[in-house]
Amino acid sequence: MxxxxxxxxxxxxxxxxxxxxxxxxxxxxxxxxxxxxxxxxxxxxxxxxxxxxxxxxxxxxxxxxxxxxxxxxxxxxxxxxxxxxxxxxxxxxxxxxxxxxxxxxxxxxxxxKRIWDTVKEDPVDDYWRARDGKITRGRDARFCKHTANGMCDYCMPLEPYDQSYHASHSIKHISYHAWIRKLQPQAGTAPPGSAASILPPLTPTSYKVKTPCPSGNHSPWPAGICTACQPSAITLQPQPYRMVDHVEFADHGLIDQFLQAWRGTGAQRFGWLIGHFEPYEEVPMGIKAVVEAIHEPPQDDEPDGLSLHLPWEDDERIRKLASLSSTPLTIVGQIFTDLTPNPDDKTKSLYKRHPQSFYLSGLETIFAAALQLQNPTASKSSSTGQYSSRFVTVVVSGNQAEDVDIMAYQASEQACAMVEADMIEASVEPSQVRVKEEDQSVARYVPDVFYRFKNEYGIDVKSSAKPCFPVEYLIVTLTHGFPKEPSPIFRSVKFPIENRASLQMQTPDKLFSSLREAHAPDVTDSKQGLTPDHRQQRATLARLLSDWHLLAFLDGMGIMGDDIKAVVRAATAQSLEEPTLLDGVLQTDGWRNLMAITAESAPAARSAPSGSAGGFDDDISEDILNQIAQEQTGASAGGSRSRTCPHCTFENTHGGSDCEVCGLPLG
Ligand SMILES: [Zn+2]
Ligand SMILES: [Zn+2]
Ligand SMILES: [Zn+2]
CATH class of the missing domain: 3.10.20.90 (Phosphatidylinositol 3-kinase Catalytic Subunit; Chain A, domain 1)
Incomplete structure (x- = not known):
């Protein structure tokens, strides 16, 4: 050859x-x-x-x-x-x-080993790589002349990237895996790790100057530049594929709960979407982000916008906590409101985001791109082992009928590359994005940037994107929806939501009182026999714990330590009715500790002299209370300025009367 x-x-x-x-x-x-x-x-x-x-x-x-x-x-x-x-x-x-x-x-x-061979992809990628993704078609009554078992051009399965199928089903972008198949058709038939995967079909887009220069003929940028190291001119074009096709909210209550903040204060609200990825069968080889919870970080909300405290100090803790779920979860995106009541009819929200204004502003798009860059997707089809991102951006705003509606987007791969190369910024006009000036002092090189559009005569025109271009060139639209038969991972939404100081507070007292209401301290190991009452009690407790906001608060208190793992696993199990479900939790030191504090914090117990735990019929908590009482005596005898909290054992050095960590009185 x-x-x-x-x-x-x-x-x-x-x-x-x-x-x-x-x-x-x-x-x-x-x-x-x-x-x-x-x-x-x-x-x-x-x-x-x-x-x-x-x-x-x-x-x-x-x-x-x-x-x-x-x-x-x-x-x-x-x-x-x-x-x-x-x-x-x-x-x-x-x-x-x-x-x-x-x-x-x-x-x-x-x-x-080549890097793309060794990366671990999301389970949803394993799912699609194991399938050919072909679009099956039934026998066509008009054209098929053969018997039921036969096959011809009219009923042969279509490739997952078939253009006419997508057009006839109003699917605007082909899916990521269909895109890979289009670029590398043999990938579907080749055994993994061999032949076709030798040279992966994808390379992340980069608009940065290559340093050092591959030619080796000059010192690195900004000292010198040549055709070998400078990025070529950029022509912005609609992205044919999308990394995520659909955003699904596991339960209607999620959006309702999120909107309560706006309803209660009139100020806009932001949240991180906690979820996972699943195959989405409505699109050939499609992927959906399934949102199971919305975690609301510290933020300053105003009626006309909001600001976040970044970097978010809880980021790592929340990701780790989410990953402990029976179906591992992560932060799959962001959600924010842009709601303005119609002054004439306060039940309506103004239709602000439409083709004549913008769907996602320049600022929002650049922020989305920055978050996508921080959340890359592992890919066996990319030369770097990573490609683009599945991080989604959801906006809650008024639709044409002035009802509150949801819209889901991603910034395009080109948008991310431009943000990474520091070459775009928001414009005063939200529907526009500005191309920054070249600046050697910060090593910013900006190549020519163009975008194409049809002019008023219907002629395809290529225009310079400097200084500004329409933000729509950087946006990919996703669909969204709710499942027909919801089966959310978190079954309870009773616990207050974090960082909503003006509406509701998460306090240790709220946690302890809800645990007491569920008779948590009385729940015993299933080996000690289970009456129907016991079963009921256990299911009630499991349901109480199956609440993202409660789990996140409990984890943040630090009482449970590593034993939070057992709690999260049980609380996110497929069936909460399983009688032995909580056994793994009840045995942990963290849980015993929590139950001791819960029992102790009961209003009646608080007035009782500490140390005399005779009021409790639970042996474990009695032991612990005695222990705590001893430690307490020891601490005060030492005359140390730090005071050990009798409830959570935290060393408090401040002069206040309550523990800094659990908020209970220091005694
Ligand atoms: Zn046929
Ligand atoms: Zn060069
Ligand atoms: Zn404490």
């Missing part, structure tokens, strides 16, 4: 066979170069990006690399320096030798 090679030395053609080892190709490429350092030779199926070091492919035959007759390979390399002049083309072998070894043969096993 004929293989074409393009490098800075020109275009070359080689006659090779499918079974030739990559080292044969390497030898031929090296012959065309001017004093190349063999280890620096990089190949790619595209002019920029996706480069693979040629020497790492040794041991693979050309067929297994996916090379076909007529393929064009782009080659880049560095010239030998005195240091590298002695190095051999293939350090592991004495000389490149033609070998017909298949990918599974010895040398390949020793080849360094």
């Amino acid at each position: 004929l293989v074409r090679v393009r490098s800075k030395d020109g275009n070359f053609r080689f006659e090779l066979t499918e079974t030739d080892d990559a080292s044969v190709l390497a030898t031929k490429i090296l012959e065309t170069t001017v004093d190349a350092d063999p280890k620096s030779v990089q190949v790619s199926s595209q002019p920029r990006g996706g480069e693979t070091a040629l020497h790492t492919l040794k041991g693979r035959n050309l067929k297994s690399l996916g090379l076909k007759h007529g393929d064009l390979i782009f080659v880049s390399y560095k010239s030998r320096t005195p240091d590298t002049s002695g190095s051999e083309p293939f350090p592991a072998a004495s000389a490149p030798a033609p070998a017909a070894a298949g990918p599974s043969a010895g040398p390949a096993a020793a080849a360094p």
